Amino acid sequence: MKKQITLATVLDVRKKLESLPRIDNAHRNVTTREALQVLKKQITELRNKGYTFVQIAEELSRNGIEVKESTLRLYRKGGKLQRQPVSEPHRAPPVAGSRPTEAEEPKPRPSVGARSGQFEQLGLGHR
DSSP states (O other): OOOOHHHHHHHHHHHHHSSSSSOGGGGGHHHHHHHHHHHHHHHHHHHHHTOOHHHHHHHHTTOOOOOHHHHHHHHHHHOOOOOOOGGGGOOOOOOTTTTOOOOTOOOOOOHHHHHHHHHTTTTTOOO
């Protein structure tokens, strides 16, 4: 049975929530990406003054924002490191004269209807 909540309780909680103080977000933790977004204008200005990404990364690290030069380059382009999927040409070719074993050959999956009977057999009903 669900717990009953009275309207009086809801109204009381609403008053308490409304009276909570504002939280100072200046002390919340941010990601490197967020930090670099906030500092984007200053980083661009330093680049225009002739600073290298290495020099900017060193300055940021000295001041508490640990970041690598490669990260600055990446975020300047608006990118984010992502793993590239391995394409077929990069996979190792099969050894000549070998055939996949039965364990390596993909087995066809049973249809959804065929699988759903498993739950009835276990007494779990239809999922």
